[in-house]
Amino acid sequence: MKTIRGKLLIYFFVFVLLFQITAISIFVSSNQLTTIYHDSFERFLLLNSISHQSEVLYTETKALVSGTKSKDGMAYYVAKRKLEDEKERLSHKFENPNEIEMKNYLNLIDTFIYESELTAGFVIKDDIEQYTLHLEEARVASDYIQAAALEILDVELTDYQSFYTDMQQRNEDFFLFILLLFSTTILLAIFFALWFSKGITRPIAHLSHAARDVAKGKLTGEPVHVESNDELKVLGDAFNNMRSNIHGLVEEIKDQSELDRLVKDMELKHLQSQINPHFLFNTLNTVSKLAYLEDAKSTSKLIDSIATLLRHSLGQLDKQVALQDEVAVVRDYFHIQKVRFSERIAFKTEIDESCLDIRIPSLTLQPLVENAFIHGIETMEEGGTISLSVYQAGPEVIVEVTDDGVGMSQEQIRDLTEEMEAEKEHVGHSTGIGLANVIRRLQLYYQKKDVVEILSNPGEGTTVRLTLPKKEGEANAHPLS
Structure with a gap:
């Protein structure tokens, strides 16, 4: 040099x-x-x-x-x-x-x-x-x-x-x-x-301009290019790296702040209402009727499912859990709704057991299934089917929640996306956690935007697809606390 x-x-x-x-x-x-x-x-x-x-x-x-x-x-x-x-x-x-x-x-x-x-x-x-x-x-x-x-x-x-x-x-x-x-x-x-001074003053002027932008909070922009191979090039490269690192750190702080806000919001909602009264009333009414019409085994199974769901929803929301635990909660939720609606609602699962050891944020799958139930088939008199599929595709695990309900148009999907970006939350009946909260927590956890995909057409049902890394080391997963 x-x-x-x-x-x-x-x-x-x-x-x-x-x-x-x-x-x-x-x-x-x-x-x-x-x-x-x-x-x-x-x-x-x-x-x-x-x-x-x-x-x-x-x-x-x-x-x-x-x-x-x-x-x-x-x-x-x-x-x-x-x-x-x-x-x-x-x-x-x-x-x-x-x-x-x-x-x-x-x-x-x-x-x-x-x-x-x-x-x-x-x-x-x-x-x-x-x-x-x-x-x-x-x-x-x-x-x-x-x-x-x-x-x-x-x-x-x-x-x-x-x-x-x-x-x-x-x-x-x-x-x-x-x-x-x-x-x-x-x-x-x-x-x-003039030539030599220009070779010194021009890079310094660029660095000064970029430094003023950084002082104003503008951390993005074109990198400072220094053509000379001397101390000024080292200074320019160091400044570019510093600005990039500061930008990355600020973004990481923003993501962590948003994640903390989501967790605090979830905790506040749980403190305000641990479980939706309407859902609790319907479930307890079903338990009462079953206790009257059937023997204690079915009632016991239903109560176990309710207890599992309540235990999972009242746990620490800032923890990571195994996908296997989330699937178990969904199965209990399926059982509760199956008892409530009998033959009107059908539930299917296709689970690859080798994919259940990965870690995901707590309360991820159950709100997605509940969203499919509430917005997809609850309003349909003839009922419908909700499916949960877990399978491996290359280095990634695919989780799909599918319903054959009313579906959505592309405009409705865009509106839903805009609502999620505007942080407008549609809460679920059981846990008070909506689709936007789940998707945003997944995006922050895996540090990428395309972790969730919504596929739907009017009258053809809706599929919410999660694309999760098979190994945690392959994802820039951020801890939730």
């Missing part, structure tokens, strides 16, 4: 490197100009020195001939040695002298030195004719050296004038280059500053 500090260091080193490269380029170019200028100026000095030294050597040679100085000729040899050294230096400055003038000039120096040596040699031999002749040749060679030096200097000065013009042009180009470099550097610095 790149860091903001690392990016700044990279940009800094890039700019430093560019300036260093530019400075080195300018230094190399200036050094080349200086070298050319130095070589040219040094050649001027050498040519001037050689002209002067050739005059000195001729003077010393003539003095050697005239005898005005000592016979050992030390001054002559010193002057000759200096001229040879200067000539050697000049030849090194023109290691490959292609100019004809320079070749002739070097040859003239050699000729002049040679003639001066012959003159000195014949002076030693005291051959006046020969040393006079060679002295004249030395003088002529010295004159030619002076003339040739002037010609070479004239050529060099002409070339130097061109070089000087080129140097002035280069200076102007350097000035324009430096001006362009300065402008380009400022523009690049402004561009990179």
